[in-house]
Amino acid sequence: MAQTKKVVKKKKSTKSTKSKNKATWKQRLFAFIWSIFWKSTLAFIALMVIAGIYFDKKIERRLDGSAWTLPAQVYARPLLIDRDQSLTQKALITELKLLNYRPVKTVRSAGQFSVAANKVTLYRRAFDFPEGIELKEKVTVSFSANNVPSIRNSAGKTLVNFKLDPLLLSRLHSDQIEDRVFVPFEKIPDLFIDTLLLMEDRNYYHHQGVSPFAIARAFIVNFKAGHTVQGGSTLTQQLAKNLFLTQERSLWRKFQEAYMAVLMDHKYSKDKLLEAYLNEVYLAQNGKTGVYGIGLASDYYFARPINELRVEQIALLVAIIKGPSYYNPRRNPKRALARRDLVLRMMVENALINTNDYKYAVADSLRLSGKSALNQRANPAFISFLHREMKEQIPASIRKKSGLHIFTSIDPIAQKDAEFAVGHGLDKVDKNKQKGLQGAMVISDRKRAELRAIVSGRDVKFSGFNRALDADRPIGSLVKPAVYLTALEAGYALDTKINDKEIVLKNSTGQRWKPKNYDRKFRGQVTLEQALYKSLNVPTVNLGMQVGLTNVINSLYKLGVQEKIKAYPSLVLGSVSLSPFEVAQMYQPITMQGKYKSLQMIRTIASADGLLLYRRSHKVQQRFSKDAVKKLTDTLHKVATEGTARSLRWRNPGQEFSGKTGTTNNLKDSWFVGFNSQEVVTTWVGRDDNRSAKLTGSSGALVLFSTYMKQKK
Missing domain, CATH: 3.30.2060.10 (Penicillin-binding protein 1b domain)
Known part of the structure; x- marks a missing residue:
């Protein structure tokens, strides 16, 4: 009996031990799971905090300062x-x-x-x-x-x-800077904002950056359709994606997008975020450059600012936001029109517009601006000059600022007329287009020494070789006014006689040079005035030798020529080579009563917020006597009435000009500089291969000048 009881007692003890071991195992498992859970939770919280700090700093850097580097x-x-x-x-x-x-x-x-x-x-x-x-x-x-x-x-x-x-002529931007026109929130039309929210995010002003309702609705619609037909992202999420993320489709990207949206919504006002979205959203592709923001898109599609858009234009722009490629009105006009009309219908159904507005709007066609509207204003010739002037005149500290407003002296009417004059003028002098002629024209303001227009060839949109700035060509008789100005400054009178007889000159190597007049005739003696307006070569050489070649060179430097000039007698007949722009600079003091001022284009530069950063100086230097210059310009007026440019009397009846023709050896280069009371027009015609253009100054460049001036009547 005692043994039996002992056995029973032992069994009870074994069972108790097993129960305890089982309980201990469960507790350990629970403890292990709990440990993993709270550690994971802490790790997740830590990750969220770190991610939040990182995202917050990233958002702050972008939205607290200037959100974009503007062109x-x-x-x-x-x-x-x-x-x-x-x-x-x-x-x-x-x-x-x-x-x-x-x-x-x-x-x-x-x-x-x-x-x-x-x-x-x-x-x-x-x-x-x-x-x-x-x-x-x-x-x-x-x-x-x-x-x-x-x-x-x-x-x-x-x-x-x-x-x-x-x-607006152009926007200067590099490959690293997106083209954009910033529009502050207060300048965005209320109708545009109301329509956008109606179509894209009706609860924008009520959710906290993420809309669970929109996500659930999109899930149901997509589940029923069997594929993605609707998104649940809010405008704030779209802004987060556009500013900070890629287009990659992944849960991690969606998590970042949602988290950033919540942070942005907590940190910034709804209006601030909406302003950022509307200035960031992608709306078109203009060649290699994307069109970002509604300001630039309004210009790109309709060629007018956002606050001037009609109802149907607002509806189309909102329609394009849904899918810029899918609803591209130039590539898919029917699709874009259908989407626009849907937006209009939603606008009238939600009382954003009245019935009459809807009827007029829905009946209108798309009526887009020219396909390359943003590219048609800028002329590469003056943009090239602008870049050079910015580099030479404007400090780097200003050039590097974002969103500069550069105000220039370019006259869009003069530019348009000059482009027409070069193209049609060359057609007149090269009717069969067998000469392969090219031309250049530089127009400056006579009183201010400002560039009004510049054309560098037949193809005004060609951005290659800039003939107006870089084509150094012999200037022929255009140099003669510098010779006569030197003489008038030295005390010569217009009626002073100079010899027009055959002469022979020797250079330092013993070579003989016998200059001749264009008509191969000699007149014995002529006055300074006659020699200049008839552009006689021999009297000019005699006069140049009398006043001294060094003095003539000094006059050229005072006129603004910067090229190094050697004192050869042929200098006075135009052996010196200059570009059309350099010639324009040379004639500027002649037209400004002897005052020198560098020919420039930039008037003022302001920062993006309107602060004046640069203003061109109005200082001038009196380099020649007014009396001498007046006598010279009076004689240059005779060039256009009795001299080598007298064809202007029948080409441009009723218009008064002064000027000087220029022709180089073998008729390679045709030049004319003409001016009236307001403008100085420098024109060159020739061939890029330097072969003969078979044109004098009066039969070539003067025709382009005449064509330009006819448009001023």
Whole structure:
């Protein structure tokens, strides 16, 4: 019995031990799982905190400062209309069309104009000039013949002058800088914002960066369809993706996108984020450059600022945001039109527009601007000169700033007319196009020494060799005014006699040189005046030797020539080689009463926020006596009435010019520099291979000058 009891007791003890061991194993498993859980949780929390700090710093760097490195914007001169100014109604209308002002019957808003009889009524756009903001204003400009007798605003007040907003010529950006026009939130039309939120994110102002409802809805729709047909991303998530992430489709990317969206929504206002989104969103591809932001997209598709878009244009731009490639209105017009009409229907159904607005809008076609609207304004010739001037005149500390506003002296009307003159003028002198002629034209302001226009060849959009700046060619008789100016400065008179007889000169190697007049005749003696306006070679050589070649060279340097010049007698007949731009610089003091000022293009530069950073100096140097220069310019006027450029009397009747023709040996180069009371026009015609153009100055370059000036009537 005792043994039996002992056995039972032992069994109970064994069972108890097993229970304890089992309990211990479960506890250990639980403890292990719990340990993994809380450690993983802590690790996850730590990861989230670290990721949050990293993302927050990344967001802060991008959105607290300047979110983008903006391209520099280059503007033409603004048209200043003065009362009693010489200006035609046609010229003003041309300017307004270049600025993409819309012709209407009744002017009601900025960017519109109307024409009635001898009046033009326009509503100027507001513009932030370096001198201050010019507000939008409605005025009526009256014309009498080619003058402006009065300018009145909408209140009937007479204005002394009125300034239009300038034409945007180009945006300078490198491959590392995206092309973009920044539009602040307050300048984005309310209708655009309301329409965008209606179509893309209706709860934008109510969610915290991520919308669980939108995600759930998208999941259900996509599940039913069997593929992705709808996204659940908010505009804030899209902004996070556009600013910081790639287009890769992965859970990690979606996690980053959502996390960043929540952080951004917590840190910044809804308006700030919406502003960032609308300036970042991709909307088109313009060649190698993407079109980012609604400001640039408005210009690209409609050639006008965002605040001037009509209802149907706003609807189309919002439609494109959904899929810039899929709804590209140039490649897929039917698809884009259908999407636009859907947006319009949603707009009227949600009371964003009334029924009448909807009827007019939906009946309109797409009406896009030219396919390469953003590329048609910039002329490579003046952009090339701008880059050079920026490098030479503007400190690097200014050049490197983002979003510069560069205001230039380029006159868009003069540029347009010059491009026409070179193309059509060359066609006139090379009718069969067998000579292979090229041409260049540089137009400067006579009083300010500013570049108005520059053309470097037949193909004005060709960005290769710039003939206006880099084609060094012998200038022929264009050098003669420097010889005669030297003499007039030394006390010679216009009626002073000089010999026109055969002469023989020897150079340092003993070679003989016998200069001849173009007509191979000698006249015995002629006055300085006759010798110049008839462009006689022999008297000019005699005069150059009398006043001294060194003095002539010094006069050329004072006129602005920077090339090293050797004192050979042939110098006075134009053996020196210069580019058309250098010739324009040389003639500038002659047209400015002997005052020298370097020929430039940049007037002012302002920062992105309107701070003036650079202004061109107005200082000039009086390098020649006014009396001597007046005698010279009076004689150059005779060149156009009695001398080598007298064909201008029948080519351009009623117009008054002064100028000088230039022809080089074997008729290789044809030159003409002509000027009126406002402009100096330097023109060259020749061949790139340096073979004979078979043209004199009057039969070649003068024809291009004449073509340009005919457009001024």
